[in-house]
Amino acid sequence: MAFGSILSTVDGMWDLITGGKEYQSQELMLNRLDGYTDTVPSSVMTFPKYGDCYGELRIESADIKAPLYYGDNDKLLKKGVCQYIGTMFIGSGTTVLISGHNNTYLHTLGEVEVGDKIEIDTNYGNYVYEVGSVTIEKANDSSWYNLDADHENLELYTCYPFDALGITRYRFCVGAKYVSGPKILYNE
Amino acid sequence: MKKFFAVLFAALLIVSVFAFSASAAGTFGANEQKVVDFLGSKETYKVGGKDFTFKIPTNYVNQAKAFFASTEGDITPADADAIIAFVKEGEALVKETLSADASYLKGDTVDFVHFPTATRKAILDKGQKACKVVGLTLVFDGEHVVITNAAGATVFDDDAIIKTTGAEFNYTALIAVCAGFALVVVGALGAAKKARLF
Known part of the structure; x- marks a missing residue:
């Protein structure tokens, strides 16, 4: 058991060194829908349930490519980047909050700069956001995100410092504005 | 509330x-x-x-x-x-x-x-x-x-909005590693003493 624990620690340290898990494809995504660029009627969408992989997030400038899960419990955060279910689905015209671990998929988030593009392919449309802010915020300070926003925007965060272990007081936050992607028509 | x-x-x-x-x-x-x-x-x-x-x-x-x-x-x-x-x-x-x-x-x-x-x-x-x-x-x-x-x-x-997204600190593994290291040190000291190195 001790030997197994040692191996687990070494494995974790290796992830820290190498930047984490490798992710190869979008095959995890459920019931992919193509062809909707400006709007998408909700009646044709397959909405994710808690725990579903429903997209892929990419930030080319930081060499980030990660599966996107709906829900953000500990188990899901080990598998990819995760959307908090207290924010609406991407394309709903309000704030989307996504998080990921600082020693796996978002290990290089610190390389993101204002103006960089964030792409999120979902099972109902492909979205592009442009980074507008990169800040370090306190985890218990809610002023850096606005769940009541009336415009589509993305807030992406991970624990800071990047090499910290365990619970940290700060979050590395990337705020991005909507550029393109289908708006969900909930009444159609 | x-x-x-x-x-x-x-x-x-x-x-x-x-x-x-x-x-x-x-x-x-x-x-x-x-x-x-x-x-x-x-x-x-x-x-x-x-x-x-x-x-x-x-x-x-x-x-x-x-x-x-x-x-x-x-x-x-x-x-x-x-x-x-x-x-x-x-x-x-x-x-x-x-x-x-x-x-x-x-x-x-x-x-x-x-x-x-x-x-x-x-x-x-x-x-x-x-x-x-x-x-x-x-x-x-x-x-x-x-x-x-x-x-x-x-x-x-109703979980917290902002999650903990840092690397997990495996206390069990740390204790195991420290214990293993301690054993190695004790063993090395014992061997050195036996060999009358000090």
Whole structure:
């Protein structure tokens, strides 16, 4: 058991060194829908349930490519980047909050700069956001995100410092504005 | 206030009688919109002589909206009216409790966990029994509320908005590594002593 624990620690340290898990494809995504660029009627969408992989997030400038899960419990955060279910689905015209671990998929988030593009392919449309802010915020300070926003925007965060272990007081936050992607028509 | 809203939300969800599929196409009907609009509304009243604004947190309302949107069809007008009436009754319970004792209001937060036991229990019992009627399960562990559907998928939780996303610190592994290192050191010292190196 001790030997197994040692191996687990070494494995974790290796992830820290190498930047984490490798992710190869979008095959995890459920019931992919193509062809909707400006709007998408909700009646044709397959909405994710808690725990579903429903997209892929990419930030080319930081060499980030990660599966996107709906829900953000500990188990899901080990598998990819995760959307908090207290924010609406991407394309709903309000704030989307996504998080990921600082020693796996978002290990290089610190390389993101204002103006960089964030792409999120979902099972109902492909979205592009442009980074507008990169800040370090306190985890218990809610002023850096606005769940009541009336415009589509993305807030992406991970624990800071990047090499910290365990619970940290700060979050590395990337705020991005909507550029393109289908708006969900909930009444159609 | 968070826990109170969570339980109310659970109860109002189960008042609506509709079948749903965990991963399915959905629409957001007019009656569901009516409920969501009501959930997102505010009401201000006096507590202890000061204005208090009653508002269900946006992250809770969003979960309700996401749940309605991901289900096929719309709820009936009667169900919508029933949900709204139920939430108003819940709010009345809060008002009554705060009117009796304004100390339950801590700044902007209602100290639900310290409400009279009977009041808390009444709200929780109502939520749990109502959830069972339409196949939803509400679990309250004394700190968090999670509502799941018949398939076990989470449809609501009141967990913290900002999660811990740092590398996990494996204390067990650290102890094991330290113990192993200590053994190596002791063994090396023992061998060195035996070899009369010091």
